Amino acid sequence: xxxxLLVLLALALPLAPSLTACSSDDGAGDDTLTVYAxxxxxxxxxxxxxxxxxxxxxxxxxxxxxxxxxxATQIQNGAPADVFASADTATMDELVQDDLTAADPQxxxxxxxxxxxxxxxxxxxxxxxxxxxxxxxxxxCAPEVPCGAAAxxxxxxxxxxLDPVSEEQSVTDVLGKVTSGEADAGxxxxxxVKAAGDAxxxxxxxxxxxxxxxxxxxxxxxxxxxDLAQEFVDLVLSDAGQQVLRDAGFxxx
Amino acid sequence: xxxxxxxVPAALGAAFLLLPLVALVxxxxxxxxxxxxxxxxxxxxxxxxxxxxxxxxxxxxxxxTPMAMVLARTSFPGQGVLRSLVLLPLVLPPVVGGIALLxxxxxxxxxGHELDVLGVQVAFSTTAVVMAQTFxxxxxxxxxxxxxxxxxxxxxxxxAASLGARPTTVFRRVTMPLVLPGLVSGAVLAFxxxxxEFGATITFAGxxxxxxxxxxxxxxxxxxxxxDAAVALSLVLVVVAVLVIGFARQGRGSL
Numbered sequence: 001x002x003x004x005l006l007v008l009l010a011l012a013l014p015l016a017p018s019l020t021a022c023s024s025d026d027g028a029g030d031d032t033l034t035v036y037a038x039x040x041x042x043x044x045x046x047x048x049x050x051x052x053x054x055x056x057x058x059x060x061x062x063x064x065x066x067x068x069x070x071x072a073t074q075i076q077n078g079a080p081a082d083v084f085a086s087a088d089t090a091t092m093d094e095l096v097q098d099d100l101t102a103a104d105p106q107x108x109x110x111x112x113x114x115x116x117x118x119x120x121x122x123x124x125x126x127x128x129x130x131x132x133x134x135x136x137x138x139x140x141c142a143p144e145v146p147c148g149a150a151a152x153x154x155x156x157x158x159x160x161x162l163d164p165v166s167e168e169q170s171v172t173d174v175l176g177k178v179t180s181g182e183a184d185a186g187x188x189x190x191x192x193v194k195a196a197g198d199a200x201x202x203x204x205x206x207x208x209x210x211x212x213x214x215x216x217x218x219x220x221x222x223x224x225x226x227d228l229a230q231e232f233v234d235l236v237l238s239d240a241g242q243q244v245l246r247d248a249g250f251x252x253x
Numbered sequence: 254x255x256x257x258x259x260x261v262p263a264a265l266g267a268a269f270l271l272l273p274l275v276a277l278v279x280x281x282x283x284x285x286x287x288x289x290x291x292x293x294x295x296x297x298x299x300x301x302x303x304x305x306x307x308x309x310x311x312x313x314x315x316x317x318t319p320m321a322m323v324l325a326r327t328s329f330p331g332q333g334v335l336r337s338l339v340l341l342p343l344v345l346p347p348v349v350g351g352i353a354l355l356x357x358x359x360x361x362x363x364x365g366h367e368l369d370v371l372g373v374q375v376a377f378s379t380t381a382v383v384m385a386q387t388f389x390x391x392x393x394x395x396x397x398x399x400x401x402x403x404x405x406x407x408x409x410x411x412x413a414a415s416l417g418a419r420p421t422t423v424f425r426r427v428t429m430p431l432v433l434p435g436l437v438s439g440a441v442l443a444f445x446x447x448x449x450e451f452g453a454t455i456t457f458a459g460x461x462x463x464x465x466x467x468x469x470x471x472x473x474x475x476x477x478x479x480x481d482a483a484v485a486l487s488l489v490l491v492v493v494a495v496l497v498i499g500f501a502r503q504g505r506g507s508l
Contacts, residue, residue, distance in 0.1 A: 069477040137377065139459065144478040165377035166459025167466075169474060177459065181361040182376045 031059045033228045034080055036071045038087035038215065039172055040111065043195050044248045045085065051244075052235055059228060067170050068146060075100060075220060082223040083232050085215060087111070088146040092216040102226055105216035107253035108236050109245045112212055113150055114190045115203035116178045123184035128205040131185055132160040139174050139183040142167040146213060147174070151187040153211045175200065189213070194249040214253055274491060281488055282481040289485035297463040298471035299489065305379060305467060306447035309386035313443040316387075317394035318436065322424070324395065325402035343392040350388050351456025358384065359457075381458035382465050386447035393446050394439040401435020402428070438501045445497040449490070 033052075037045045042065045049061035064071065064081070068091040075081050076098060084101070085108070086092040092105045117125050123136055131138050140162060141148030148167065155162045165183070168174045175192050177183040179199040193202035217236055219229035235241045242252070282289065289295065324336050342350055356362045358375050368375065375381045405428075413427045414420070429436070451469040458465040460474065468490060475483040 067477070073477065142460070142474055144474065164461065165464075166461050168460060169455075173455070176456075180355055180359060182355065182359050182459075 031056075031225075031228070032062055033059060033082050033225050033232060034062045034064065035083045035085070035232060036064045036066075036075060036079070036081040036220075037083075037085040038068045038071070039065045039170055040087055040189055040191055041065065041085055041215070044191075044244050044250070047244050048232075048235060048241055051240065052232055055235075056228070056231070061232070069144075081220045082225045082229040083217065084220050085217040085236070087213060087215055089214050089216055091146070092218065095218070095220075100221050101218040102221045102223065102229065103219055103233075105218035106233065106237060107214050108217050108242075109215040110212050110251035110253050111189045111191055111215065111249075112208040112251065113147070113154055113187050114193050114208060115205060116175060116186045116188045116193050116196070116200040117184065117203055118178055118181045119198065119201055121201055121203070122181075125185045125203055127203075128154065128158050128207055129160055131155075131162060131187070134163075137182070137184040138162060138164045139166045139168060139177045139186040140164045141171055141174055141187070142169060145169060145171075147171045147187070147189065150211050150213055154187075154205075154207045157210055158207045189249075191249040212251070215250070277484065277487055277491065280484050282485065285481065286485050289482045290489055292482065294462055294466075294471060295482065295486055298466055298468045298486070301379070301382070301463060301466065302448055302468040305382045305386055306444050308383045309390055309447040310440055310444040312383065312387045313391045313394040314436070314440055317391050317439070317443075318398060320391075321395050321398035321402060322428075325399045326407070339395060340392045342389050343396070347385075347389055347450065347452030348456050349452075351385060351453035354381075354385060354388060354453060354457045376457070377459045377461070377465060379458075379464055382454055382467060385453035385457045386450045389450055389453055390443035390446040393442040394436075397439030397442060398432060398435050401432040401439075404435075405431045441497055441501040445494060445501075448493060448497075 035045065035049065045063055045065075049063055052061055053059055064079075066074075068086040068088060071079075071081075071084065072086065072091045072094055075084060075095060084092070084095065086105075089105075089107075092101075095101050096105065115125055115128070115131065117123065123130075125131065125136070130136070140151045143149055143152055145168075147170075151162065166177065168177070171188050171192055174183075174186040174188050175196055178186040178188075179196060185203075190202070190204075190208075193200055217233055219226060219233055223229050236245075246252075290299075320339065324332065324339075355376075357364055358368065358381075359365050360369065360374065360376060375384065409427050409431060410423050413423045418426070449469060450467070451473065454465065454467060455470055455473075460466045460470050466474070468486060472483050472486050472490070475486065
């Protein structure tokens with residue numbers, strides 16, 4: 001008869017501290033800044049968060065990366081974000097419409113598409129038109145995702161029809177299929193190719209210049225850390241912040 | 254007879270499990286429900302899910318039944334370890350299973366070169382979906398059937414053999430009919446697990462309408478852009494799951 005009680009206690013014990021931790025999050029004395037950023041910003045924002053923590057003693061920056069629209073949905077449902085950086089303006093506009101931003105969003109970077117191929121380019125992809133070659137295993141983002149919309153746009157501009165073997169949910173999923181060698185080619189962002197290092201090779205193409213994704217950033221409304229949030233936005237827009245983004249392959253907005 | 258206070262956490266637990274389902278049903282856009290679940294993309298996903306789950310259930314039966322027999326009716330050194338390893342996909346995160354499959358059957362995988370020589374390329378094909386589902390679902394059938402085999406015992410097998418029946422005859426005419434309910438409920442569980450498979454599929458097979466985008470992948474894709482459709486399709490999966498549980502319970506009841 002004692003056992004269920006013990007089990008209950010054992011289950012309840014780890015809950016107790018986490019419950020109190022939740023409630024202290026709302027307190028004003030807590031110096032945690034939560035930044036929601038598009039998945040393609042993972043390396044750069046990790047670096048910028050480190051800089052921010054170094055400049056602000058006692059401040060802890062928590063980063064949450066994911067698909068932009070995914071993160072926006074979470075914020076709309078009450079996720080505790082202080083800053084939001086999106087990979088496209090359309091997603092940010094949704095938050096603005098819902099009055100969920102504390103200040104006007106500011107564009108801080110741009111990104112363009114590049115073809116990613118496995119090392120050695122086994123399928124000999126040199127131009128965008130090669131992606132339409134029959135039998136080539138091409139992986140792109142689904143049209144609903146910003147990188148997929150951009151892929152469809154460059155294909156339209158180039159007058160080719162893409163016939164992918166898979167339409168992935170995020171740019172990292174596309175990259176994964178290329179790095180594992182399953183796909184012959186994928187359409188990802190320039191910065192993804194750069195971040196992947198030796199795992200993939202990039203094939204630039206002229207049409208990419210015509211389809212540019214703009215990244216906006218804004219402090220989130222009702223954040224409780226509005227000063228710190230604005231300071232983080234300022235860091236991203238500062239010369240030092242812009243340099244980190246340039247080094248990763250982002251363009252000037 | 255249980256201590257009366259146990260009812261409180263039990264009720265809390267039940268509420269925790271059931272409330273999300275109630276919320277899901279409450280969120281359904283009933284006015285557009287028929288259109289939402291009959292759009293071409295939804296129908297493709299549902300049809301693909303049913304076809305692949307049926308195929309993987311069949312594979313589970315064909316390969317899992319002999320495995321359950323070996324585990325329940327023989328003994329050899331290392332059998333315990335083997336059983337644990339065979340059941341590993343039960344507790345393994347499916348995405349890990351997907352990665353493992355990729356490095357086995359993928360183009361650069363362990364068997365990738367051999368398969369390539371034979372002209373077989375599984376990645377991004379419906380075959381890959383079936384393989385991912387079979388990988389995660391097989392342990393359910395093996396566990397269920399092995400349990401049934403152990404419960405049924407060997408007495409009837411021994412009697413049949415002593416009356417001159419060959420091992421294959423005993424297996425076909427005595428053992429299998431005895432454990433049929435266990436086999437059915439194992440197969441139903443495997444079917445349900447296949448239907449819900451997501452992680453291994455998206456990692457190993459990719460996502461393309463009509464080819465590899467099963468119902469869970471379609472829901473995952475829609476949840477950002479068309480929440481109403483995602484909710485409607487989720488409800489379809491819930492209904493299928495309820496039917497499956499009812500079916501499995503009946504299978505067990507007749508034991």
